[in-house]
Amino acid sequence: MSEISEKMRSAVVESREWYMAAYAPEGVPTSDHLKLRTVKISLALDSIPEQHVILETLFISLDPYLRSRMTGREDGLYSPQYNLNEVVSAFGVGRVLRSRDSNYGEGDIVISPFIPVAEYFVLPSQALIRKIDADAGIPLPEYISTLGIPGFAAWVGIQVVAEPIKPGSNVFISAAAGAVGMYAGQLAKLKGCRVVGSTGSDEKVRLIKEEFGYDDAFNYHTETDYDAALSKYFPNGIDVYLDNVGGEMLEAVLNHVNQHAKIPLCGMISGYNKVWTEREGVRNLLNLIGKDVKMQGFMVGSYLDRFGDFAKEMESHLKERKINSKLKIYNGIDKFLESLRSLFTSSNIGKVVIQVK
Amino acid sequence: MSEISEKMRSAVVESREWYMAAYAPEGVPTSDHLKLRTVKISLALDSIPEQHVILETLFISLDPYLRSRMTGREDGLYSPQYNLNEVVSAFGVGRVLRSRDSNYGEGDIVISPFIPVAEYFVLPSQALIRKIDADAGIPLPEYISTLGIPGFAAWVGIQVVAEPIKPGSNVFISAAAGAVGMYAGQLAKLKGCRVVGSTGSDEKVRLIKEEFGYDDAFNYHTETDYDAALSKYFPNGIDVYLDNVGGEMLEAVLNHVNQHAKIPLCGMISGYNKVWTEREGVRNLLNLIGKDVKMQGFMVGSYLDRFGDFAKEMESHLKERKINSKLKIYNGIDKFLESLRSLFTSSNIGKVVIQVK
Structure with missing residues (x-):
């Protein structure tokens, strides 16, 4: 998993992505507001600027606050609104496919609060907050749940x-x-x-x-x-x-x-x-x-200054099996709207996640 | 002012006092709820138990929270309700007329959160929280306003x-x-x-x-x-x-x-x-x-553990004339109902006080 094939290195891939077609001031967002489209992404290294990476999305975190970014108005959480016609983003886990930042190599697993709800995408590397040791024995979705x-x-x-x-x-x-x-x-x-x-x-x-x-x-x-x-x-x-x-x-x-x-x-x-x-x-x-x-x-x-204290305590609880996690995993990027809506219907248990790959 | 006359020492005085005749669950209390009556108080020392004092009231502090003690129900401030037919009380300043507590002498000026809204009364000395130095140059009402x-x-x-x-x-x-x-x-x-x-x-x-x-x-x-x-x-x-x-x-x-x-x-x-x-x-x-x-x-x-810090700072501001006080003084115990009602009508400026004596 740590390297991409030679063929992929210059490929142009199709990527499905969700974008904000219209704001939803009230009610649960529908397919009138969030739409799926397919774009083409070049995986060629010279297609991206310095200090950027090309990622593929592995897991996306569905959290209720995302709703507040879809209203088109200030709603009390003061989260920045998604721009109309632009792809929406969320906390998530991705894999680096190509990198023009020496801190990140191909195959690195990374976390970002700005993972586009898309299959592939180009991101400035400063949007990445953490590189994960994939061999640490912690399942990847835990990084956006227990440790997210x-x-x-x-x-x-x-x-x-x-x-x-x-x-x-x-x-x-x-x-x-x-x-x-x-x-x-x-x-x-x-x-x-x-x-x-x-x-x-x-x-x-x-x-x-x-x-x-x-x-x-x-x-x-x-x-x-x-x-x-x-x-x-x-x-x-x-x-x-x-x-x-x-x-x-x-x-x-x-x-x-x-x-x-x-x-x-x-x-x-x-x-x-x-x-x-x-x-x-x-x-x-x-x-x-x-x-x-x-x-x-x-x-x-x-409270990001306390994130280290938190991660230390929670990783210790995880290793000692003192904390249980229940995840509701939706498979495939096409499930974004369905999984988002599920947050508001009492239907879910535990953490809602989309497994993209 | 520090001594009472020989004649008073065994006198029986008339004292007007306000009592709770009926609770007022809603609206501003009226004379249906608070009534004035006259009782007789003996000033003879042997008329009171040990660790008690006979006081005359000098000033009574009118504060909005008193309203919450007249509803007959829990209202959110959780202040104890006045008992029906018993005299109501408030923060105030009194003068000790007779004392069976060696910590208090005749003529002492004292503060208590439990000063009955009455002209004369008998109080357990443990209800007194502070003895005032009347020569400190601070007007007495300030002890229930700036310092109250x-x-x-x-x-x-x-x-x-x-x-x-x-x-x-x-x-x-x-x-x-x-x-x-x-x-x-x-x-x-x-x-x-x-x-x-x-x-x-x-x-x-x-x-x-x-x-x-x-x-x-x-x-x-x-x-x-x-x-x-x-x-x-x-x-x-x-x-x-x-x-x-x-x-x-x-x-x-x-x-x-x-x-x-x-x-x-x-x-x-x-x-x-x-x-x-x-x-x-x-x-x-x-x-x-x-x-x-x-x-x-x-x-x-x-926050009574911080009262000392507060008093030190405020007395210093008072002495340096850095804090202005505006008092609305009602004269006479008969003004209790009127002064209480004034708290709820935007009519007052500053601290509302009754000067009883």
Whole structure:
């Protein structure tokens, strides 16, 4: 795998790629907004500028924040919008086919937050953030899952924003079977906390208890009185709430927080498909005062100075098999739209990934 | 003033006191809820138990949080409710008339968070938190204003919750002519910030600029498009928002926060007279994530370990005349209801106090 054939070295290959045809201000994006097209990419070394590489995509990370780059407006995450008619990009794993940067050789496996959702492409080498040792014994998709955005987001929430989390804390995690939730719950358990999660199906309730070690969990589609559910699962109140959904669940949590509770805000998926004025308002923020509660939003990109600490801890957990990962792998670049939409329908378990090659 | 007359030593005096006749779940409390009655208090030393004192009230501090003790339900501040038919209490200054605690002598001026809203009363001496040097040159009401709850709340918000505030920060303060606002704005100016406030009348706009040194201010009754107002007054965004009002203004602020902004939540007076489900919901909390914003509620009672640092700094500012105080003094215990109601009508400027004696 570390070398490409002589024939490929000057080939022109067909590459399928997804581009933003129209912004989707509301609702889940459809084929009206995201379209697949085929372009031709020359693999000849002299076809690319200095400090560029030609990559082929191996894995693409599907994360809910991508939705916020498709609205055509500021939506609260302030992510830069994809340009119309340009290929969309995401966190991913690629293989270097040709390189005009001496730091990267043919066959290198690399990570970038700017992997185009395409089969082949040319990228400035400064967009690559890490070269992977493919012989380290860690499956490649783990680099965009346990060791990627969701693992890092879980770690920042639990270990940094929660200051770090204290053993014995009563911890609630929403979207608990999602990519961030599965890691956050396991990290909190490793820190000696009692952890309860909410998720969207009975199957996922069972899974997060059995495979991710949650002490308890509930299905928010069947236990629809969130206030009653939280009374039941948190008789001693909530010390830490890692919020992935916002809206009504956040409001319910605020009626159950203990003094000095911490609420790391990781995502608010309940609102991503609505303009902000149509989102559910949280009416009981006064509780933050009465209980001395800290609520803090975070973008993982703002904590890159801690990435080394995170990677060291998580790689150690991985090697000691203390962290389980559940991946939902879609095969083929053509599955991008389907896999993106699946993030918003409670249908997935764990980390959603596209295996391109 | 330091001794009471021989005749008084065994007198029985009449004392007017306010008691909670009925809870007021919504709206501003009226004479249906708070009533004045006259009781008799013996000033004879042997009429009180050991470790008790007989006080006469000098000044009572009127603070919006008192409202939350009159609802008969949990409202988010979680303050203990006044008992029905019992006298209400507040932060205040009193004079010791008789004492069965060797730490307190007749004539001592004392501070307590549990001063009954009454002319005379018997109190356990452990409810007293501080003895004042009446010759220190600081007017007595300042001990419940600059050096009391509002000064301390402003200091905790600016110096602790804002971590502390950084010079050059763009600072917004709501209810800026209120007791907390006037101190918070001045403290932020002393720290080298640019400070803008919102308040409820043109007179108060002028006052906070001229007397409290705010760089700018606006009247939220006339500039009712808060979003437009904040665009105008904060062309470079908001770094710190000390929130005293909550609701619609908080929501508007969240559309103008800069990255890593801090939002100390001190109070949410816009909601105090409503049950929480009727309060205005904040729909754009997602902005906290996109801009890495910390929003943190605080009760001053949770920061008493910092009171010494606060008092030292504020007394120094007071002596150097770097902090101005504006007090609205109501005369006579019979003004309690009127002065309480004034907190919710935009009619007051600065700290509201009752001078009882």
